Structure formats: C-alpha cells, structure tokens
Amino acid sequence: MNPSTIAIVKQTVPLISASGNDITQQFYTFLFDENPQLKHVFNMANQASGKQQSSLASAILGYAANIDKLEALGPVVERIAAKHFTLDIQPEHYPIVGRNLLKAIRKVLGEDVATDEVISAWSDAYGHLADILIGVEKNLYEAAADHGWVGFKAFNVDRKVEQSSEITSFYLTPADGKPLPEFHPGQYLSLEVKSDSFPYTELRQYSLSDSSNKDYYRISVKKEPAPQENTPHGLVSNHLHADINVGDTLQVHVPGGDFLLKNTDKPLVLISGGVGITPLLSMLNDLTKRGDNRPIVWLHGTRNKATHAFKEHLNMLDADLPNLTKVVCYEDISHAEMGVDYNYSGYINTDMLSDLCPEDAEYYFCGPMPFMKAIYSQLKQLNINEEQLHYEVFGPNEAL
Structure with missing residues (x-):
C-alpha cells in the first residue's frame, strides 16, 4: 500500500470508531438486500443479537489502526482465515463484501466526510487485506484437497451419547467410508444443517471433543437455552438434540481452527x-x-x-x-x-x-x-x- 492510503485510513479511524456499529449494521443491510442467498451462509441468530455487527466493527477498527504494522495482526488474520475456510468462503465473495462495506461507510459518514479520496483509500486497504486472507485460505483449501475433501460432505451419525443434562456427543463417520484426515486438538467442525422448520440453511461450528483417529469425529453439543425471556433458544443445537438421531446424515466440512497447542514442553x-x-x-x-x-x-x-x-x-x-x-x-x-x-x-x-x-x-x-x-x-x-x-x-x- 502506498503511504497516502495508510495515512488516510489511519486518519479516519476515530470517525469509523464513533460510527462502527452503525456502519456494520448498514453494511449487512446492503449485503443481504443485494445478495439474499448469503443469509444461508451467515449466522442469522448472531445478526439478530448484534454480535456479528460488533465483531465486524472491531475487526475493521483493528485493521485500520494497525495498517502501518500489519505483522501485529498475524494471529487475527489466521483466526479469520480459519473461520472463512470452514464456511467455504471463496475469493469471489470478497468483492461483494468490499463493495457493500464501502457503500455503508459513505452512507453513514456522508459524502462530505467519506469523500472519493477516503473511499478510494479504504478500497485499496480492503483489497490488500482481501489478498492476504485469500492467500492464507488458498493454502488451507489446497491442504484439504490433498486429502480428497473439498467443501462439505456427508457424514452419518454413528452414535449419540448423553454426557450431561445439556451436552450430547455425536460420533460422526464418513458416508463414503474413507479414512479421516487427522486434525489438530482444539480445532472444530462446521456443520451445514437444513430443516423444513428453518428459514435458512444454518452453518455452525462445534469443537471436536476427542483426539484424532481414522474412524470417526466426535463433537459434543450443548443444547442452548434462550439467553433471556422473549428470545429464541439455540436453533441448531436444539435441533441436533431433538431431531438428529443415529443413522441420520449431516453435511460436515473438513476440520479447521487456530486454537492449537504450541510446540513446547512447558507445563x-x-x-x-x-x-x-x-x-x-x-x-x-x-x-x-x-x-x-x-x-x-x-x-x-x-x-x-x-x-x-x-x-x-x-x-x-x-x-x-x-x-x-x-x-x-x-x-x-x-x-x-x-x-x-x-x-x-x-x-x-x-x-x-x-x-x-x-x-x-x-x-x-x-x-x-x-x-x-x-x-x-x-x-x-x-x-x-x-x-x-x-x-x-x-x-x-x-x-x-
């Protein structure tokens, strides 16, 4: 990035910070109006609670504040890329997001503040970040392809074991019978869950709860209650507990995530x-x-x-x-x-x-x-x- 782009982005950090949640709320409005099919990708429960908007605002501000020292964002980039990988986000999604983010910045801040120069600088900055993420994600997709597993594939529920009054384990075996690639302890699976009672396809991530082996993956899911009165209970977790049984099939993505044990012999x-x-x-x-x-x-x-x-x-x-x-x-x-x-x-x-x-x-x-x-x-x-x-x-x- 050229120095003028970096300078303009850093100068606008206080403005973005003051209006961060407004910008991200407007962004998601633009995004879903233009691309309603993406409601099948995003967690709409997090949209309703405002968690996703807040998280995106924090990510934007973190990137802008550190744009002159991007090495500080290494762990965050790895975490975002790992999440994108398990959601099967592709390079063609990035221009859609960037276009609507820039529209939202201009809409909320106004053309007097979000001038053509400011929007151009943010466009360059976003493009640079997109290139970084696409590169990291490309490596993850290529590693998965080496194991013959691209995107989501069918797994059978082999066992369903109650671990407590609210947590149940699901033992998942590949429907194609192929050996499973190893995963790193701490990683998670993405499930693509559909139901006639759901308005959208739902994607959820659940941590793997056992060590790696060639025969099955195990996730252990908490049945999430409604967090407070007049709010819905966990849509997918309750569906898994009540409606998914031994012999049923779930669509599962290759494991991902960056919560990994460091290579050290420390306690x-x-x-x-x-x-x-x-x-x-x-x-x-x-x-x-x-x-x-x-x-x-x-x-x-x-x-x-x-x-x-x-x-x-x-x-x-x-x-x-x-x-x-x-x-x-x-x-x-x-x-x-x-x-x-x-x-x-x-x-x-x-x-x-x-x-x-x-x-x-x-x-x-x-x-x-x-x-x-x-x-x-x-x-x-x-x-x-x-x-x-x-x-x-x-x-x-x-x-x-």
Missing part, C-alpha cells in the same frame, strides 16, 4: 467452563494418547452435578496419570460428593490459580464469555504474560 494449564470443556478435552486426550508426561493442570467449572460432562472419563484419567492435577468447581454442590464429583464449591479464583499453576505454564481456556473474561482478568492479575495465554471464543470473536 500446561487447561481451564474450561461448561461446554468450553470440548476443545480442551480433545487436547488432553491427545496428550494422553501420545504419552506426554509434562505437568498438566485441569481446572473445570460447571453449575452442578447434572451439568458436569465427561466426569467419569476425567476421573479415570486423573487416577491413571501421575502428571495430571484435576480440579472441578461446582456452583451448586447439592447431591454431589466432594472428591468424587467436585473439589471446590464456587468459582475458579486467583488463589486457586496461584496455588496450582506453574508460573511458566502455557494457559489454554475456553467457556462462556463472562467466564472467559474472569479467567483472563485473574491471570493478568497474577502477571501471566500475554504470550502464555491462549483461548477460543465460541461465536463471533470478541475481545476479553
């Missing part, structure tokens, strides 16, 4: 809340399979005994692995036995983290957003370096 701390257990369990199972004997601390928080998923499996690992320290916290200890079901009443806290976790450990955490923010804050209070913190946000990426 590990795995911290999960609720269904956030799934990617971390995949990591723990993989480490166990490989005979990794480094110190591992497992911290898990859940509401009560009924919601505690994978309890028996983790108790077995705790008994078998001398290098594993397992601690489980319940909000409600009714009908639960300390030492068998749980270890602490209440929430994971800084004292617990300080007492149990090695200072030089790599920390991986996942769970509901309030849980994630609390854990992140506690780890920062303990002066854990940012480079040691790794996390996965379910849904549109949000800042902690």
